[in-house]
Amino acid sequence: MLLLSVARRIPGRVAVRAGGSERTYGDLFGNAARFAGALAARGVAPGDRVALMMENRVEALESYLGCLLGGYTAVHVNDRLAAPEVQAILDDAEVAAFVATPGRSSIAVSAPLVLEPAFDAEPLPPRALPPAAPAIIGYTSGTTGAAKGVVITQENLTRIIRHMPVHDGLRPGSRCAFTGSFSFVAGIWGVMLPHLYLGGELSFMAGLPPDEWIARMIRERSNFTYVPSPLAPAFIEEVRRRPEVLRSLTGVLHSASAMRPEVMRELVAVVGDRFVETWGMTETGAPVTTTVPADWGEDCPAEDIYASAGRPAHIASVRVVGPDGADLPPGQTGELLVASDTLFAGYFRRPEATAEVLRDGWLHTGDIGRLDAAGYVYITDRLKDMIVTGGMNVYPAEVEHVLARMPGVAEVAVFGAPDERWGERVVAAIVRAPGHPVDEDAVVAFARQRLASYKKPVGVLFLDALPRNAALKVRKPVLRERYAERRDGRMS
Incomplete structure (x- = not known):
């Protein structure tokens, strides 16, 4: 009930701006409780799994919060998937309900209960699940082509939410220009929920042309935004054209895919030490490496900071091992292994697949890379051709x-x-x-x-x-x- 306690303290503060409308914390969590009540009225029981296939709408966030408040396990379904892919996830997770926003609700699938988000029921009183119970299951395909559910427990989700503000340099009340989408489960637990934990404000900006994106950040005095690789050149151009956006902007995050070093240099030249580069994956919960403001100064000890993903965060450790599993010294390339306070609990009902990647507390990432003498991590390839x-x-x-x-x-x-x-x-x-x-x-x-x-x-x-x-x-x-x-x- 970490987020609910925040909402009770500041019910009248704006929590989300989306599609020209606003939701206060009271509105947001009130609708979440009604969504939980609607599921309960339809026979969904505590601990049941509820699949959510959501577009970038405030109702999507309310649905995830409703699952957390109601004691249901939210099963994330990427809204870009085709019907056979969605059905495979529903079958694997054995969901009690499948909920999709209007633009995705016409997809042809079979589930015990198929509906759009409903907020017309009596609010359901909060129900807490045990710390080890699954909170969110995010599906990621495997090298065999079979979808695997990454289990993030209630306890793990709390750790992620509390850690991310430190990782990304966020402050209480942070105003987020959210350019991500509900296609990415990490955007939910890694950006949206931590901003709510801080009593901050989320403004949905995915899909906006770069000039409108920057203009809205200026109007709303945004403190934080995410810059995906494809949008980086246009973002750089617009910030150069309208540098007043930097008066409020304190954090510019990049992650998820490689950015060419020359583009990163341009970006840092424009936004300075506001830039944050990270590396992680669904299985790590939170990213495991990060840059800090001092990394963009002349005294940075990295071999090449613009080719690096930063150093391990305070909650994580990274090793480089050879084919025999032995640790390799700085400069040598091998598989990257990760230990972190936020590692996933395992793949849903796949003990063999879990045992293959989680060994003695270390996640075998399948990424190939190296460490330099100062401890910076460099990702050079992928072991399994992802x-x-x-x-x-x-x-x-x-x-x-x-x-x-x-x-x-x-x-x-x-x-x-x-x-x-x-x-x-x-x-x-x-x-x-x-x-x-x-x-x-x-x-x-x-x-x-x-x-x-x-x-x-x-x-x-x-x-x-x-x-x-x-x-x-x-x-x-x-x-x-x-x-x-x-x-x-x-x-x-």
Whole structure:
């Protein structure tokens, strides 16, 4: 009841601005209690799992808060997913209800109870669950293509909410220009809920053109915002044009996907030590590394701060290990292991998958990187070929599984290629079946009908055969080279 106690102290203060309307803390938590009551009236019991597929609306936040107040486990469903992907999550989580905002409620799924957010019931008195009970389950695909539920417990959620203000340099009453979306579960527990904990103000700004984004921050005297990689160049240009936004802005966060060092240099040149770079993943709850204001000064001890994700936060530790599991010295590259106070409890009902990544209190991240002599972390690759496009995780095996079912496709391998706007793009290498004139448009259309839009390939490389090594594994570095050659015009 961490957030409820805040709301009771400041019921008349504005909590959220969205779509031209405002909600005070009293309004927000009153609606959350009515949402919990609506679920209870429909037979949803304490501890039941409620799937939420939400657009960027204030009702979405009220629904998550309603689950927390009512003692339900919120199951996050990315609102960009296609119907088969959503159904897989509903089945895996065995949800008691599926709730979607109006723009997503028409998706064809089967669940015991399917409805839009309802706030017309009697408010439900708060119900607390045990600290070890799941509070939120955020689904992330695995390298096998199967969705896995990352369990964040009640206790863990409290730790995340209390930690994030320190991590991001937030102060009580912080006014947040929220450019993220409910597609990202980390935006809920990592940005929105911590701002409510501080008695702050959330202003939904996702999708605004850069000039309107900056103009609203000036009008609302925003203190904090998130700059995703694709929007960084336009953000830099607008801040240069309207530097008065910096009078109130104290924190500019970047995370989730790689930002080119030259763009980061420009951004820091414009916003100075307000900039915060972090690294983490759904399984870590909160980010595990961060930069601090002194990192952007001349005395920074990092080998290359603009290529770094900062140093481990005070609640976290990072190790670099070789294939044998032994620690590697600074400068050597290996798999990054993380220990943190906010690590997830495990994958929902997947003990083997949990045991594979959580060993002796350390999360085996699958990211490849190194530490420099001063302890700064550098992410250089991914152990299992995950693609990060616009901050969204795409697992090649998941896309390969879908495209392999396309008529005319004999073999397929999916990989990531550099993209200046999105960080990486999804590319499919395809071997056509004899006599099937499959083309690029058909491949993209087939994927779009069965996968979230961000997972579809935006490039297709047709080959006579996939390059393989002696163990018959596809050599994806070779595919990346061939795709780069084709894009450069060096390959017919």
